[in-house]
Amino acid sequence: MERKWYDKGEKTAREERGAGEGAMIDEERLKILTDGAKYDVSCSSSGSGRKNTRDGLGNASMAGICHSFTQDGRCISLLKMLMSNDCVFDCVYCPNRRSADVPRASVSPEEMCELVTGFYRRNYIEGLFLSSAVLKSPDYTMELLLETIRKLRTEYRFNGYIHLKGIPHADRALTERAAAYADRMSYNVELPSERSLRLLAPQKTKESVFAPMRQLAEEKREFALEYKRRTGKEEGRGRGKFLPAGQTTQMIVGASPETDGQILRLTQFMYRKYDLKRVYYSSYVPVVRDPLLPDVQAGLLREHRLYQADWLLRFYGFSCEEIVAEDGNLSPEYDPKCAWALRNPQFFPVEVNRAGVEELLRVPGIGAKGAYKIVAARRYAALTFEDLAKMRIVLKRAKHFITCGGKFCGAKTLERARGELILAERADGARQLSLFDGAEPLTLAASPEEKQFLLKSSPEAARAALTGQF
Ligand code: SF4
Numbered sequence: 001m002e003r004k005w006y007d008k009g010e011k012t013a014r015e016e017r018g019a020g021e022g023a024m025i026d027e028e029r030l031k032i033l034t035d036g037a038k039y040d041v042s043c044s045s046s047g048s049g050r051k052n053t054r055d056g057l058g059n060a061s062m063a064g065i066c067h068s069f070t071q072d073g074r075c076i077s078l079l080k081m082l083m084s085n086d087c088v089f090d091c092v093y094c095p096n097r098r099s100a101d102v103p104r105a106s107v108s109p110e111e112m113c114e115l116v117t118g119f120y121r122r123n124y125i126e127g128l129f130l131s132s133a134v135l136k137s138p139d140y141t142m143e144l145l146l147e148t149i150r151k152l153r154t155e156y157r158f159n160g161y162i163h164l165k166g167i168p169h170a171d172r173a174l175t176e177r178a179a180a181y182a183d184r185m186s187y188n189v190e191l192p193s194e195r196s197l198r199l200l201a202p203q204k205t206k207e208s209v210f211a212p213m214r215q216l217a218e219e220k221r222e223f224a225l226e227y228k229r230r231t232g233k234e235e236g237r238g239r240g241k242f243l244p245a246g247q248t249t250q251m252i253v254g255a256s257p258e259t260d261g262q263i264l265r266l267t268q269f270m271y272r273k274y275d276l277k278r279v280y281y282s283s284y285v286p287v288v289r290d291p292l293l294p295d296v297q298a299g300l301l302r303e304h305r306l307y308q309a310d311w312l313l314r315f316y317g318f319s320c321e322e323i324v325a326e327d328g329n330l331s332p333e334y335d336p337k338c339a340w341a342l343r344n345p346q347f348f349p350v351e352v353n354r355a356g357v358e359e360l361l362r363v364p365g366i367g368a369k370g371a372y373k374i375v376a377a378r379r380y381a382a383l384t385f386e387d388l389a390k391m392r393i394v395l396k397r398a399k400h401f402i403t404c405g406g407k408f409c410g411a412k413t414l415e416r417a418r419g420e421l422i423l424a425e426r427a428d429g430a431r432q433l434s435l436f437d438g439a440e441p442l443t444l445a446a447s448p449e450e451k452q453f454l455l456k457s458s459p460e461a462a463r464a465a466l467t468g469q470f
Pocket of ligand 1: 088089090094096132134
């Protein structure tokens, strides 16, 4: 029997279960455990790239792995499954909570390993998103998850992508060990304030989520520093040895009364403090009836606006204080960048033939690619509105905020611009863009080396390049 490397006076999951148990999972349990994982949106495609080894199985792909879509259009690219839905916690919003009357199931690490490698060989999946309800105790569950991914990596030689959900309150040593095998880990914040956590997820605390996030961020930074000391090079994006795809988290929107302003402040805090790769927002769906929960769905438009604001935080140099007041919500009428521009007319119009990239990035209708194209193209000739249209700048929004060679084509008054922007938004249906919208290959007016650099670089590095800080 494997030596117990972690001892808190209780049996390891492996000892308790006994080694050599049958490794076939039946369809019934598979259905329960995959169904139980579907409300977690904190996984998307892979963020790490790793080649197969000679005797290994599979590889992790930078550009996203096999994608599939849930009924409501969310993208899932991995086998997304729980080790168990038999939870000892009682979070009010969760269909797997202790007091819920639902069928329960669990799988052993061997069963999970067989399933993953079997699916991989059949080309059904290219990776795993592994989570679990709290079975018996946080440490017991974390140990089970750890044993599963350790086996996958070392015994089954599985080299594909693994996103592991960490269990709040589990021991630091378990978190550290698990991070050595996973590509990405996530601890879900779920509710944006301590007060709501106390009310709706009484066994969780803010610290039980933030402590492992902080630990992983520190360990990742130390690892990167050590790598640089040893090799003199920076770790490539997604190719580091320690959690190459970083950390993510998820917040449920609309189950508790926090405003968008509070949600975005927490988001900004986590991006800055814990170097999170992504914060996912999941609009609340009333799958559980409880007097503490709203009866109505939060709606996808609110989720969509939060993702737009999140984009502004990560790629456009905005701070949450500029986007929305702490006690306020994002406008449902137009996107957060339009709303900011309308509140700050003193910065507009900007002359596209002279403005810096940072100014261009703040113009509604001009995205990061568009700003870069403008700066590259105007080196050769002064740009006209026709040129901007060819660059696929969204002129129905941008025209109210720019001049081209001194010419202005927008609305004469702010009120009128506001009206036209609302109409433009309605014409687009304020829909959540599909992954495949605008999926034409990235065509940048740049040298092949510059293109390669931007395509490979992290958002921060790309932004620094775009804004000329290099
Ligand atoms: S810990 Fe809470 S959210 Fe997670 S499975 Fe258990 S009841 Fe659900």
